[in-house]
Amino acid sequence: MGFGAPKISNEEERLRALAEYRILGTQPEQCYDDITKIASLTCGTPISLMSLVDTDTQWFKSMCGFETKETSRDVSFCAHAIASSEPLIVEDALLDERFKSNPLVVEEPKIRLYAGFPLQTPNDQRIGTLCVIDRKPGHLSDHQHQIMEALSRQVVTLLELRKRSIRLLDALTHMHNTEGILTTCSYCKEVRDSDGEWQHLEKYLSKIADIRFSHGICDLCMEKHFPDVLEVWSDDKLDLNSKKNKPECKKSN
Structure with a gap:
């Protein structure tokens, strides 16, 4: 059967x-x-x-x-x-x-x-x-x-x-084996692919590997491009610390 x-x-x-x-x-x-x-x-x-x-x-x-x-x-x-x-x-x-x-x-x-x-x-x-x-x-x-x-x-x-990890490893291994080196722009840091086209690194990696990106802003770029935001954050932190450290008034009898 x-x-x-x-x-x-x-x-x-x-x-x-x-x-x-x-x-x-x-x-x-x-x-x-x-x-x-x-x-x-x-x-x-x-x-x-x-x-x-x-x-x-x-x-x-x-x-x-x-x-x-x-x-x-x-x-x-x-x-x-x-x-x-x-x-x-x-x-x-x-x-x-x-x-x-x-x-x-x-x-x-x-x-x-x-x-x-x-x-x-x-x-x-x-x-x-x-x-x-x-x-x-x-x-x-x-x-x-x-x-x-x-x-x-x-x-x-x-x-x-x-x-996804395997695909990324394969892509990076292939890139190393075929080209030996990744060509980047000294100024804008874009990457040149095998066809001679310049593109952002994340776009290049997305083409050769099954990965996606999320975005944030590093501390150095925050200081360079958004000093006003940092100033507001610093003021907020000072106000918060001031409130935390302010002694409470005792009620008189």
Whole structure:
């Protein structure tokens, strides 16, 4: 009997999105382990996993209460869970036609309760799940359900930060390997790209890497360009300190 999940219509795009994170086969990381631990404690289950569904396997980046690093995709509950954007909740696998003969149900870890929450990227690709597993039937409360949804979103946020860091490193490495040096204007500090065009550094980096910028004003520029503002701030601070240090008048009897 086959246990395979339904085919994913956008499987090629989904696998490409997974590959962009370059996370398969990497070592355990505390940030993900903390999330699976919180999931297990929140739901009161002995097992919690961060599962990433590859072509033929499901690989566990983080495991709580489980030792196996990967299983075949053919027997994977998570492969079923990524078929929909909604969580997959199986309260008793022995009563579910899809899973009652699954090796993970009839043998170790003897899954009965499974609750898998898809890890959905900003481009709507479901690359895996954050799931909790119990060896006895059960269900999740509304409160537990909401926390699991929030934790699954947090996993994706961490993955996105990883991807942006990798892209920035790749871009800077490529820039160093191809040009060896970054040409900047001695006066305005604009950068010249490979086409000879001059542009602000943030515009240049935005073109070669997936990063965004926020803006502020450093202390030196504040002193140089906004002395009036600094003067007002200084006066306000003096008034505030004066009020704080002013002795209170005692009432006479």
